[in-house]
Amino acid sequence: MNAASEAPRRNASRLVLGGLGLLFGGGLGYLVGRLIKTGVIDASRLGWSDNLAVVIAACLIAMGLIIGLASFSRKAVGRMIDRTGAQLATPAQASFYREQAVVMFLAGILMAAPVVTTASFEAIPMVVASIIMLAILAIFLIQTVYNLTVWHRSDELIRRVTSETGAVCFWVLQGLLFLWAAAEKLGLAPPLTAWDIMTVLMGTYLVVASIMSARRGLS
Numbered sequence: 253m254n255a256a257s258e259a260p261r262r263n264a265s266r267l268v269l270g271g272l273g274l275l276f277g278g279g280l281g282y283l284v285g286r287l288i289k290t291g292v293i294d295a296s297r298l299g300w301s302d303n304l305a306v307v308i309a310a311c312l313i314a315m316g317l318i319i320g321l322a323s324f325s326r327k328a329v330g331r332m333i334d335r336t337g338a339q340l341a342t343p344a345q346a347s348f349y350r351e352q353a354v355v356m357f358l359a360g361i362l363m364a365a366p367v368v369t370t371a372s373f374e375a376i377p378m379v380v381a382s383i384i385m386l387a388i389l390a391i392f393l394i395q396t397v398y399n400l401t402v403w404h405r406s407d408e409l410i411r412r413v414t415s416e417t418g419a420v421c422f423w424v425l426q427g428l429l430f431l432w433a434a435a436e437k438l439g440l441a442p443p444l445t446a447w448d449i450m451t452v453l454m455g456t457y458l459v460v461a462s463i464m465s466a467r468r469g470l471s
Contacts, residue, residue: 297374302367308455309363316357323350326410342470358395362388363454366447417461424460425453 298306320448322328329341329349341349369384403411429449435441 277294296408298367299448301448302370304455305363305367305447305451308451308458309360309367310376311458312360312363314360316353316360318353319349320353320357323347323417346404348402348405351398351405355395355398355402358391358398360396362391363451365391390440413461413464417464420460421453421457421463425456 279425323346326340326343326346329346330339365384365388369380403414406414432441432444436443
């Protein structure tokens with residue numbers, strides 16, 4: 253098969269994945285919109301970091317669902333590994349992508365849960381807050397297990413990209429955090445909450461990870 257005949261197949265795969273992304277993204281957007289319209293979620297209680305967290309959560313959940321569904325097709329996974337789609341993925345490779353999807357999906361749930369809870373109650377009852385926190389802790393532990401499993405099963409290239417992403421984020425965010433803290437101490441910048449910092453950290457990590465992956469030919 254020559255390059256000319258492979259191009260339409262690659263384009264078709266991208267269109268399918270793009271369509272699934274729009275479908276899930278639109279569905280999530282519609283659901284959030286309905287919850288806001290019906291008053292279940294009060295958007296006026298959300299700050300800038302909450303809105304950013306919702307966007308990040310929606311992206312993670314959509315990506316997790318798309319990759320998770322694609323992982324049940326060895327042909328689709330084969331095209332994610334090799335854009336030419338010359339070979340079917342092995343069951344182990346499909347399982348690896350499925351585990352990555354679980355990590356992304358659970359990360360999205362973790363990002364969304366505190367924001368949705370905050371927006372749903374004017375004053376969160378202690379019982380509700382405790383139940384949500386226990387659920388977050390349980391999901392966090394499950395996601396950590398999957399994260400370690402994915403790391404253990406990753407090849408050297410993926411581990412290197414992950415390490416480089418962490419290093420870049422650490423040095424960049426450490427410098428920015430110091431400058432902001434200094435400005436805050438001098439009364440030149442508003443104070444940040446732990447949630448603000450965490451949301452910026454997560455958003456930065458996803459952007460840097462995408463750039464690193466693209467440079468290494470992984471996306």
